[in-house]
Amino acid sequence: MSDMSSPSNSSSSSGNAAGNTSAKTPVLTVDHLTMRFGGLIAIDDLSFHAYRGDITALIGPNGAGKTTVFNCITGFYKPTVGMLTLDRPDTGASFMLERYDDFLINAKAGVSRTFQNIRLFAGMTALENLLVAQHQRLMKASNFTIGGLLSLPGYRHAEEAAIEKAAHWLERIELTDRADDAAGDLPYGDQRRLEIARAMCTDPVLLCLDEPAAGLNPRESADLNALLRDIRKTDDVSILLIEHDMGVVMEISDHIVVLDYGKKIADGTPEEIRGDDAVIAAYLGVEDEEVEAVEKEIGV
Amino acid sequence: MSELADKTAGAGQGTHGTASGPKIIGALKDAAIAGVIALLLAIPILSFRTIPGDGGLAMYSRWREVAIAVAAVFTGRLLLNLFWWSQSGTPSRTKASALKSLSSLLSSSTRFIAPAVIIFAFLLPFMPFSNRYIMELAVLVLTYVMLGWGLNIVVGLAGLLDLGYVAFYAVGAYSFALLATTFGWSFWICLPLAGILAAMWGVILGFPVLRLRGDYLAIVTLAFGEIVRIVLLNWYTFTGGPDGISSIPRPTFFGLEFKRFGDNTFAQYFGLEYSSLHRIIFLFYIILILALITNFATMKLRRLPIGRAWEALREDEIACKALGINTTTTKLSAFAIGAMFGGFAGSFFATKQGFISPESFVFLESALILAIVVLGGMGSQIGIAIAAVAMIGGIELFRDLAEYRMLIFGLAMVLIMVWKPRGLVGTRTPSIFLKEKKTISADLVQEGHG
Structure with a gap:
């Protein structure tokens, strides 16, 4: 575990990491995260940072535990051991994510996610999908339905603002023409982008994307890259993504964390990862006679 | 069940391969299956009737009614097969679209x-x-x-x-x-x-x-x-x-x-x-x-x-x-x-x-x-x-x-x-629209899992 490319592995991780990546503030700090399912250790003592304004990619071979990390961060699983700290850059508040219930992670901490298998509200229109995402704010504006029932001006203004915001996002994902079509009717690539827009409508500080490029053709994949770069540029949001498509990962991410069998095997910029022997070994496998040497190198 | 029905169809009808043979044979086979099912259902439901008689219940059989019911199901199914349904066994397109437009x-x-x-x-x-x-x-x-x-x-x-x-x-x-x-x-x-x-x-x-x-x-x-x-x-x-x-x-x-x-x-x-x-x-x-x-x-x-x-x-x-x-x-x-x-x-x-x-x-x-x-x-x-x-x-x-x-x-x-498996009005009307209100087809709307 004393590998050069894994900067954070102890309680002094923040100092260490800051030295490595030029004084960026972390939004998400994952500290000694372990997740066990019975006898299976899905994640084993994982520590890393996601920095503000960065696109951090979480990669690894199938079954490496990437989605489990996501489920821990977004509250769908409670980690067995470890700490997940989210520092909201906007309010300065700090949240221990492992202590929050599923929906509060989004509502309070501002972590928003998409799913590996798209989970849009298929029977609702694209516009409705984006309005449901703004539920928190609209619910407050409607005085928990009472003001809404009476059509008070406060609620009407909030609803207009919500529609405007939804329209803005539809514009950005180029789906304005299909705003009133059922989400389930949209082509696959559009559904992916709509899901990202829906996640963005919750005003997140950390956007977690679970394989956003899965099943996309090269053109749609390029559109997705453009969208993610655009989001990073214009919105104050940090992105954490799981991806298998190395084209997407290498092109857009600022920082890559590589997992294999629940352990972190590398952590660094795309250039560093590209040349990392442990990563190459994990992805491509190694010759039998090299196994020992590689194992020594990656510390197992 | 179907083997039995096939046998009955073969034995009972003795069909010969004619020009439009396959269709008729298929229709007869299908009707025979329906007839057998009707028979099996009719035996417990229709065939016996109890009436209060001297010193207890008397039972008399109603085989004639059973025969009528089975015959009705058989001919009805046969006619449906030959004239109403298209060969694939689904309602013909004009009827389906008429229902849809309704x-x-x-x-x-x-x-x-x-x-x-x-x-x-x-x-x-x-x-x-x-x-x-x-x-x-x-x-x-x-x-x-x-x-x-x-x-x-x-x-x-x-x-x-x-x-x-x-x-x-x-x-x-x-x-x-x-x-x-x-x-x-x-x-x-x-x-x-x-x-x-x-x-x-x-x-x-x-x-x-x-x-x-x-x-x-x-x-x-x-x-x-x-x-x-x-x-x-x-x-x-x-x-x-x-x-x-x-x-x-x-x-x-x-x-x-x-x-x-x-x-x-x-x-x-x-x-x-x-x-x-x-x-x-x-x-x-x-x-x-x-x-x-x-x-x-x-x-x-x-x-x-x-x-x-x-x-x-x-x-x-x-x-x-x-x-x-x-x-x-x-x-x-x-x-x-x-x-x-x-x-x-x-x-x-x-x-x-x-x-x-x-x-x-x-x-x-x-x-x-x-x-x-x-x-x-x-x-x-x-x-x-x-x-x-x-x-x-x-x-x-x-x-x-x-x-x-x-x-x-x-x-x-x-x-x-x-x-209409999704009810009389299965389509969903969106709660809000940007430009144009389009109804959403029932296939897309979930039924809910609780």
Whole structure:
């Protein structure tokens, strides 16, 4: 575990990491995260940072535990051991994510996610999908339905603002023409982008994307890259993504964390990862006679 | 089964390969299978009849009827195969599209139909053909329309399958009856209180079932409905047990009573000749207004964040959580509001009947209300209204046919569900639109998993 490319592995991780990546503030700090399912250790003592304004990619071979990390961060699983700290850059508040219930992670901490298998509200229109995402704010504006029932001006203004915001996002994902079509009717690539827009409508500080490029053709994949770069540029949001498509990962991410069998095997910029022997070994496998040497190198 | 049928088909018909042979052979084979099934069903159902004879029951057989039934099924199926269905065995395209256009007409012309129906409903008591029977029937139908609309919030919008809805109807009725008979409060005070109490019971039911989905939710709600009924039946000191509660006060028109004699009666005040019809017409307007309140409240709620959250919950609960929607309060609010309207309907039922007992709140009622919602199309207000009229009106219409009416009725329901598996109006109307309102096909809308 004393590998050069894994900067954070102890309680002094923040100092260490800051030295490595030029004084960026972390939004998400994952500290000694372990997740066990019975006898299976899905994640084993994982520590890393996601920095503000960065696109951090979480990669690894199938079954490496990437989605489990996501489920821990977004509250769908409670980690067995470890700490997940989210520092909201906007309010300065700090949240221990492992202590929050599923929906509060989004509502309070501002972590928003998409799913590996798209989970849009298929029977609702694209516009409705984006309005449901703004539920928190609209619910407050409607005085928990009472003001809404009476059509008070406060609620009407909030609803207009919500529609405007939804329209803005539809514009950005180029789906304005299909705003009133059922989400389930949209082509696959559009559904992916709509899901990202829906996640963005919750005003997140950390956007977690679970394989956003899965099943996309090269053109749609390029559109997705453009969208993610655009989001990073214009919105104050940090992105954490799981991806298998190395084209997407290498092109857009600022920082890559590589997992294999629940352990972190590398952590660094795309250039560093590209040349990392442990990563190459994990992805491509190694010759039998090299196994020992590689194992020594990656510390197992 | 099919091997057996094949043999019968081969032995019985002895078909030869002709020019259009395959089609005829296939049709005969299919008809023979249907005939065998009919035979197997007819033997236990039709073939024997018991009559009280000397010193006990005598049994005589009815093989002629069995033969007629089997022959009818065989020829009917054969004719359907040859002339009605296309070769693939599905209804031909023209018929399917005709049905589709009918349903789209139904859903698209809601805008014109709904106001017309409401105006017609308001004028119904003054129509030349309206009489006591029609008014009583209209009151009954409207009660079920209201119950259907109330259950629609839980089942149709939030996608929570509730088989114990009658419990809230019962809670509303008993709350009303007990409040009115114990404290002597008037209808207009007891009505909202009964609604609030029913809503409270909706939340009480909601808590234990929050984590349950689908079949499990259905079973627990079913049990809840039975628990409420059995408590009402056995808590003799409080509810009167099987004797029920009688002499529940009737509603008054701003303090004017609908009585033949007395100081302050409706007929006397307006200088009308007393007629028992006045009270029924008054009840009709009460339930009409209550039902319309349910409808407009539901339509308004659908367009509010809470309503969209209900529908989102039906579509995908996990995605809701990821978007920061508190699924607990969302589910509980659906149960509470659905139950509240059930409670209103229950109060109305109590004041209309003047007497209630647990017998009125059996599982069959829950099933009937759910059938109305499913038949009408989950989530569709107009569909549910049509289904309620058809079901309750239909049951009354076939009253002369005695025991066969349920048979006809069941058959009609099966046919409708085969034609339109998602109910009469299966399409969904979006709650909001940017440019153009497009209805959403039923295939995309989820049915909810609880």
